[in-house]
Amino acid sequence: MADDTEAVLSELGLNPTTAINMFYKRIVANGALPFNVSLSEEERANLRFLKATEGTPVTEFKDAKEVADWLNDPDED
Numbered sequence: 001m002a003d004d005t006e007a008v009l010s011e012l013g014l015n016p017t018t019a020i021n022m023f024y025k026r027i028v029a030n031g032a033l034p035f036n037v038s039l040s041e042e043e044r045a046n047l048r049f050l051k052a053t054e055g056t057p058v059t060e061f062k063d064a065k066e067v068a069d070w071l072n073d074p075d076e077d
Contacts, residue, residue: 009019026034039047061067 006016009016014022023034059070061070
């Protein structure tokens with residue numbers, strides 16, 4: 001993520017220090033963050049899904065054979 005950020009800043013002709021200073025100045029000028037801090041609907045849906053599936057048992061497989069064996073096991077639900 002840092003590399004992506006630095007690439008964008010470079011395209012804008014900025015370095016990280018300058019960008020941080022600009023960010024701080026906007027906070028002081030606005031008395032708040034210079035952008036809306038909220039989750040998107042997709043992020044909220046992901047959080048609801050994670051909460052709803054909390055504690056659900058997870059089976060991890062190394063390869064397709066393990067998946068096939070698990071699917072063909074009559075004792076598995």
